[in-house]
Amino acid sequence: MTRRRVLIADDEPLARERLGRMVDELEGYQVVAEAATGTQVLAAVADRTPDLVLLDIRMPGGDGLDVAKQLAARADPPAIIFCTAYDEYAIRAFEVQAAAYLLKPVRRQALAEALSRAERLNRAQLQALRSRPEENTHHLTVTSARGTELVDMTRVRYCEADQKYVTLHYDEGNTLTDLSLKALEQRFPDHLLRIHRNTLVGTRYVRALERLDDGACQLRVADVPDALPVSRRHVARVRQRLREL
Template identity: 35%
Template sequence: MTDLKVLAVDDEPLAVERLQILLSKQPDVALAGTANDGESALQMVDELKPDLVLLDIAMPGMDGIDVARALSGRPHVPLVIFVTAFDNFAVAAFDVEAVDYLMKPVLPDRLARALERAREHPRRAPGPAAPAPRYVEEFWVPELHGLVRIGADQIERITAERDYMRLHVGNRSWLIHRTIAKLEEELDPALFVRVHRSVILRRDTIVGLHRDEAGHWNARLPDGAEQRIGRSYADNVRKMTGRG
């Protein structure tokens, strides 16, 4: 197995030193270099072409999220694992497709698991890459100390809240940073249907459709609740019944 070339980025010298020590104890890892700010990190990525960047988020000037976004447009795009003392960046980390999200102080076994995820990432896996799925199959959403996986087919309802979308699974829900238009494009229309400017439903949760006295269409849900169907979406919802 070839070594995983890693660039460690943190504005705190002691934090960089700790990462160096931790990485030195991991098998099949080569430290490509270190950087203390975002601009230097981008320059070193261009020069050293690491496989992976361990990237602090809360840095002055260009923070880790900005660095990750800037990397996506460069000729060489390494994988990113965020390292931070704060747990409120998980949504942003998901949006820039980070491989993992480590909380400080980083523990050796947790770092080992994150490095293994990087090794197994499709961009690192040997052999021909599998074709990317046409539609999103899973979401990694923030929890108290990290991220949790939610299969797209588990989601029952999606509601818009300003610049975020709330994914509802049973009596729990999670926020992700998306527009409803973007999310509608990413979801399989065989599984989901948009029924309102701010609501998407999983199709098999709709147990009935009816028109109220005012002429508005409503979707009846398994728990007896009803969801108003926006006029712009009524034809699309009726089409799924084969009677549109």
């Protein structure tokens, strides 16, 4: 099996060592180079052509954001995963096409999931990340135990409210957001459709509206095994939206 090549960039030797151990423990990845400065990162990428870069933000010789911007301009850029102690750079990180944003101390599971997400980013998604997230019409920045990630809302199958959190179910699995269903519905009206007080569905994945023997309705959604209940008050709106689609 071909292993993905990883460059670790951090000005702290212990941080590089810790990340290196975690990468070595993951199947399918190998550390091919390390760097302690921005200048070293650029040289190592040119020399070793890694597939992924684990990049700190505050480093001498060009900070991580500047380095990521230069790497993004390459014809075949590596995927960038920021690993940092600072949470205030998340939005700027996604502006330079970061695949994930992890806060130190980085957990092994969070790193594994970030590496997997980074590999799934295709060129179309990278192009979408070039626009500012706050101006982007279909991306949502979500911070969870796994770090900060950018969710493409066009790939969300459904959103399910449970107490004060909403779970987003999408291609890569699921994640939580503290945004309400109402806020999501208002922010992404072209992508999400209300079918229940606790549920929004991704319009592009709707397959069929079914009526049960007792008169209740349910919705079939692509790649979702179980049908989702549609409340009576939302049936007419769902039918109208299906006709529009």
